[in-house]
Amino acid sequence: SAVSEKVRTRLEELDDLEEVGFCPHRCVCIHQDYANRIVEPNQSLKEAWSSDQKVKALKIVIQSCLFLGRLVYDRIWTMCSDSGPLPDSFTVEDVNDTAKETCLNWFFKIASIRELLPRLYVEAAILKCNRFLNKSDIQETLPRLTAMIRGIGDPLVAAYARAYLCRVGMEVAPHLKDSLNRNFFDLLGTFQQISGESVQSQLVQQRVEVPEYLTLYSPAISWILQCIAYRAPEPLLMEMMERCKKLGNNALLLNSVMRAFRPEFVAARAADFIGMIKDCDEAGFPKHLLFGSLGRSLACADPPESERLTILNEAWKVITKVRSPQDYINCAEIWVEFTCRHFTKREVNTILADIIKHMTPDRAFEDAYPQLQSVIRKILTYFHDFSILFSTERFLPFLDMFQKDSVRVEVCRAIMEVFIKHQVELTRDPVILNAMLHICKAMHDSVTDFFICVALTLEDERRSLALLIIGFIRMVSFGRDFEQQLSFCVEARATFCNLEPVLVQLIHTVNQLAMETRRVMRGSHSRKTAAFVRACAAYSYITIPSLSNIFSRLSLYLLSGQVALANQCLSQADAFLKAAVSILAEVPRSISVEGKIRSSESFLLDFISNFLATLLVVPDHPEHGVLYLVRGLLNMVQDYTWEDNSDAKVRVYVSALPLLAAMSQETYLYCIPKVDSNETLYGGDPKFLSELNKLCETLIGQILDHLKALGRDEHSARRQSALAFSLFGVLLAHGDLRNNKLSQLAVNLWNLSHKQGHCETRISVRTLEYIKHQAQQPDMTHLSDTVQRLALQSRT
């Protein structure tokens, strides 16, 4: 129908905001849509109005105006030229007559709107369209509109209308500064209206408090002033300030001046501003907001040095009198930055004390965590010397206000991060240590609290906290006062008992301490230092069992055993190693590594090899039998439930053979200074040697049995070959092949490994070459016999 046709074309013009999807009843659909679009802002406008958000309502109107302005501009712009769109920098001459005519028509239509406010807004909205008509029109229109605003009765509405006009003006003709100033001066002229009868009675009627009403002006005035202050010359700003003064230091205005003008400008005249703030009327605009605005400027620009203390004193005198904790902290938080920037811990301390005093009653701090956190952040930005920071008396009490777990952890974490970043020297300063321990403990306790620990705290979170605490522990050093350091570790262990990585670090620290003592004593301990290193060993010995990770425990037992050995604490070393052997059986067959389940076998094999290497230098305990620890380990290996179809056990046996061989030497490959190894204890005693031989035979017997078992299954031929070859390698390197039986065994193993063709020829060839080379050594000639019996695999 004709009507729907018309509606549709109208709507298509409107519809460039969003595409309406395909719809069989397009007409109906669009109708609904159109209605919605009209109703929607209307509705939100009503809601805003009824919920007493007059400013929001105004904003909606302004939004709609802007939208209309854009639509009209775009439409005329597309009409301007038949040959493609105009460039953005078009002039009046480029615009064709039709477009001009349409544009003019818009202006005439708007001019015939009867009511002032809509006429004003709509004309301002399409101000940009003046470009299509005339070069100078905007220049004439802006002052005219500015003057028209004088007719608006409600000063608040007028202020926002001015702000809107300035906004449009800045967009369309940023060079026309005069009308901005004009607007501002007119605005000043209307200020007396605020205290006028009609406004006041309206406020009473709507039950709005005067200070609250006044703050509604702030955004509009600030915006106008910001437009004026943008790249404005100094004298203009001075003039503005003078005008404010003349108006009896209207607080509202002053606030906007401080917010809109350049911080440098405000900072340079901070003392003046304070004077003006003081002269302001008490009843009107809240003073803490004024000081807040001033503080914000001073946070980014510096006032003259001589005035700084006065400024702080004057400002704080007012701030401290603010009753409402929320208002108080909002303002105080801003001024912390200024204080930290220019003053010492004494002033900061005073301010912290004041904040504590204000925020503690009725637990007001609970509603102000963001601000309080910001205070801490600001302090941390300026104070990197922690001895100064922590000797600020009220700093720790200030931290006590963070009573919500999550917030406290966040704050502690922030402090720790700054500490780790900026503390470069090791420290023993008791103030720092106490405070840091306090902070770390707070962090530790909040994440390891039983319920949180189970339910909420993520593994990552715990790990990162542990890293921070470790960072702190590493910064602690008492220099040569080792005992003090040890007692610090004792305290730390008690404090951080729930974070394993921290305990691990503590054990490392203590082990390092023992080694440091050894270095200082150049290897020979006095009675006192010997007692001390035994204390260190004891520390580790009782700390390790509390770790849950079995491999941490194993490696720490081994490491601590080595440290004890190096410090000639034989029985302690023995105890460590025995403990390690005794928990081997507990090693699970699979462990989780970085969230993935993996077989523990390779880790276990690594550890055992490492362990065996240490055993060479560990002397036998006088009360236990010969090779007590080696036997213990091998027994453990035998009893361990290895994975099915695994050669791990036998591989351990293979790797034990070199140890036994090394033990049977007259002089050992390595030893620990001032510790007598078995070489000295037994001095090549034949009984000891035969003991070793017997052990070797048992092991080789076990290995051969295993090889035989593997031979029964075709699928395990490759494993058999590899195992046979590795045993061959051990015999070649550590065995005495002059012994015929051994030599025969070696040849058999070689043949076995090559039987199925699973050996890599390259390795076989190189092994043969090596043996030939060895055979040329003076006392190795017997090898040449052996080598002739080793045949390379024939490739047929």
Place this chain on the structure above:
Amino acid sequence: MSVTLDIRLKRANKIYHEGETVAGVIVLVCKEPLQHHGISLNMEGLVNLQLSSKSVGVFEAFYNSVKPIQLISSNVEVAKAGKIPGGKTEIPFEFPLLTKGNKVLYETYHGVFVNIQYTLRCDMKRSLLAKDLSRNCEFIVHCQPQKAKVIPTPVNFTITPGTLQNTRERSLLPKFLIRGHLDATSCVISQPLTGEVVVENSDVPIKSIELQLVRVETCGVLKVCRDAQRSEYQIAEVCCHGLSIPSNVFPGGHCHMETHSIS
């Protein structure tokens, strides 16, 4: 068989002055060749007057409608009877805008009692079976821009209870003093009428100030009607004493500003 007939003027705004040439094209669009009995174009300027019941008696006004006065008329034959080829055909035309004799070419004006209108009318005669086609197109005539620039003569005015004419009980009115000025008494139609109002004092709070434009329609020496139509414009709401308020109004035709009414 459809055919459309249209008149397109060269000027988009359709505004012409005396002595100029009204030029444009007649556009014919048809799918197939079209037989016709001639196309003619007619230009006419008419003044229509209607008597207001206020200036003459009610009955007179009802019965005596004044005959329209012709200001200009000319007629040309655009095409003789024949055939128009299918598709779009454009036939250009030109009329000089000149009056015959001593008649004045008044400006276009659409009022309540006075109507001055200039039209172009194109007629196409066709055979008996098909309807004749016709198309109207209005164009607008403006006065020649004045050669010598008029020096605006500002007018100052003062409004007090004493200056009001349309009230009987002056003693009941609250006291007030409003001063103001108009920047010019006659102005260009495309430019706003400007001035300022200052409320010096007022005993009662002012809710709103509105500006009323009153049209007086005349044609030649004949005064047809006073206050034919009022246009009101709000220029201020509750206002601030002593602050001058500008009044900007775009007049929509021949207007004189008459009064300020305060409500």
